[in-house]
Amino acid sequence: MTLALVIGNKNYSSWSMRPWLALKASGIAFEERFIPLYTNQADKKRILDITPAGKVPALIDGEVTIWDSLAIIEYVAERFPEAGLWPETPASRAHARSISAEMHSGFSALRRECGMNLHRPIRAKPLSDNARADIARIQELWTNCRQRAAKAGPFLFGTFGAADAMYAPIIHRFRTYAIDVFPPVREYMDAMMALPAFRQWTEEGLAETLVIEKFEID
Structure with missing residues (x-):
């Protein structure tokens, strides 16, 4: 099953950039799902439907949902150790x-x-x-x-x-x-x-x- 990463606007969303870059630069396949930030209540609800934190980014891996940039990167590092996201020693x-x-x-x-x-x-x-x-x-x-x-x-x-x-x-x-x-x-x-x-x-x-x-x- 392909990972899905929910992100906000690339122009502004620094927290979305972090796990996106970790995945993309490591060659890990994922589906990108974009939800505009601070636009309307419908988009806010879309985020809340994914994570109660109500913020992006969020990573969806089957039945597992991870929110928070650093937590996502840690999860990806464990899921794909061959990517070498953390140093060896x-x-x-x-x-x-x-x-x-x-x-x-x-x-x-x-x-x-x-x-x-x-x-x-x-x-x-x-x-x-x-x-x-x-x-x-x-x-x-x-x-x-x-x-x-x-x-x-x-x-x-x-x-x-x-x-x-x-x-x-x-x-x-x-x-x-x-x-x-x-x-x-x-x-x-x-x-x-x-x-x-x-x-x-x-x-x-x-x-x-x-x-x-x-x-x-x-």
Whole structure:
């Protein structure tokens, strides 16, 4: 039975992007089901009919439904171990899970002040001290990972994996809001933006025409 991934708008939905990218970049077959966000009560009910959390993304695997981006990625990693979404060694797996969990629960100032919006013209904006601290921490994380995995490949742990999927929307935020980054961070961003699955999400997000005013952050 083919997996089904329920997602929101590719232009805005950073949480939908994470498991979508993990599946697509790993070559795992799935059916994409799109439900527009914040449009009408009928669409809201469609989401509630899938998961009581009332949010996307959600992964449907037969009678099993998983919601929350990180939970979906963990499920997919267990279901398809050959995809190698987590590093092989226990120490590297623990490191990858730690930074993925930090992304999942942290960086609220950056997420609030620099929402994902692929259509937004690229330009800088004033940011709070907290958002700047988030940016510094992310750059520290990425630089440390790249130093450790420099010989293994261009991604956080060498080959593409779950941690890359979790941080993928940050790459769009750094690009869209013209955030200055260190050279190792720029190299990592370039590698991610060259990934075919990343390019596909971006192109399809840019092709969307639905505007959600609450997400149109200056």
